[in-house]
Every structure is written in C-alpha cells, then in structure tokens.
Amino acid sequence: MKIMIVEDEPKMGDYLKQGLVEAGYVVDLLRDGIDGLHQGLTGDYDLVILDVMLPGMDGWQILQALRRAGKDFPILFLTARDHVDDRVKGLEMGADDYLVKPFAFSELLARVRTLLRRGAKSRGAEVLSAADLELDLIRRRVTRGGSRIELTAKEFALLELLLRRQGEVLPRSLIASQVWDMNFDSDTNVIEVAVRRLRGKIDEDFEVKLIHTVRGMGYVLDPNDGSR
Numbered sequence: 378m379k380i381m382i383v384e385d386e387p388k389m390g391d392y393l394k395q396g397l398v399e400a401g402y403v404v405d406l407l408r409d410g411i412d413g414l415h416q417g418l419t420g421d422y423d424l425v426i427l428d429v430m431l432p433g434m435d436g437w438q439i440l441q442a443l444r445r446a447g448k449d450f451p452i453l454f455l456t457a458r459d460h461v462d463d464r465v466k467g468l469e470m471g472a473d474d475y476l477v478k479p480f481a482f483s484e485l486l487a488r489v490r491t492l493l494r495r496g497a498k499s500r501g502a503e504v505l506s507a508a509d510l511e512l513d514l515i516r517r518r519v520t521r522g523g524s525r526i527e528l529t530a531k532e533f534a535l536l537e538l539l540l541r542r543q544g545e546v547l548p549r550s551l552i553a554s555q556v557w558d559m560n561f562d563s564d565t566n567v568i569e570v571a572v573r574r575l576r577g578k579i580d581e582d583f584e585v586k587l588i589h590t591v592r593g594m595g596y597v598l599d600p601n602d603g604s605r
Contacts, residue, residue: 378514380397381417383408383413383426384408384428396486401533405422414442417439424450425450425453427452436454444470453476456475456478494515517533521579532575535572538552543598549595549596556571
C-alpha cells in the first residue's frame, strides 16, 4: 500500500518515512504544502498523513482541495495544536483521524493500519489473490496453499503490484518507478534479482507457476498462462 506524508519538519518527516517503510509500506515524503497538494491530486495513494502547519499551503487548504477534487483516501492529520476546536474543524472538513504531537510511533502505526483497513474494505480490496496465493494488505501477510511465505518489504510491494495488475505485462521501467521509486537504469539488475528471489518463494515449490518473464518486455503474474 502507498502512503503520502506531507511534513515540513525534516527530522519528523524522515522518522515517519523510515518507520513506515520498515513496516512494509511504500512512502512518498513531501515537505511543502503546494507540492503535497499536487502530489495528492496526481498520485495514487491509499492514505495521506498531513501536517497542519506547512509552508506554501496549510493542511486545511490541502484537505479542502483534495476533497473537492473527489479524492476519498483516508487522511490522518498531525498537529502540535491540541485544541478541541482544531480537531473538530479537521474532522468536519473531511479528515479521518487526528494525532497530536508528540506521539509514539506505535500509536501512529496502529491508526494507519485502522484507516487502511477501513479504506480497503470500502474498496473491496483487503486481500489480493491468484490461484492459491493470497496477499493480505492489512496484516502484511502472504500465503500460498495455506502456507505462510515470508517476504521482505520490497518483495511484498513487488508482489502487490503484480497482483493488482494481474495478467498485464509490466515493463521493468514501471516496476522500478512503482516499487523502488527510481528511474530504470538498464545497467542495474536489481529488478531481475528481486523477481528471481520472489519466484523462489512464490513458485519454486508449486506446480502452477504464477510469475512469468516476457522476453524484451517485462514480467506478468498470470496463473492461467503456463507457456511463458
């Protein structure tokens, strides 16, 4: 799942991004209100974590603009202002939750998981599956044939992308941008190595192979195509 953080305080922003990445999420960090609004309007996110006091445009304005544009992903407000009126204002404007600084990261993570669970249920996408493979987005758990499979955060993100676009051939450039947040460099074999490791965990011990290579094009997850 993909999360956007809009936080101008460098240490706080870096701390939140690192913690959420280590928890298995794909995270974009923006440090300016205007940049945050643009990214929120053009990006595809499952959750936005939004500071109230930001340069360029404050959190209230970003929230209003996102909701006016029809963006319905959950929004969690972060603020140092512990006033009831502020919390009520945020919730009435369309925020889903409100966390006052300072806070324990464990509390933030619990709220993030709760909001993601609500959002996933509303979209009917809490579990992704193909054949006997299941990926639980909320519990960050993968099973095949009922057996638990342990994946790294990047392997989980790669498998999620393949499952979400099941049957579609994904070029290496798209995988690089979506999973590694980088431009594809033909001199690097990071994607090939990651796919090989994922195959070793997902396909090696099973008769039906799910992940296939399409030469010169990329990779596809397709349980119905054993020819590739």
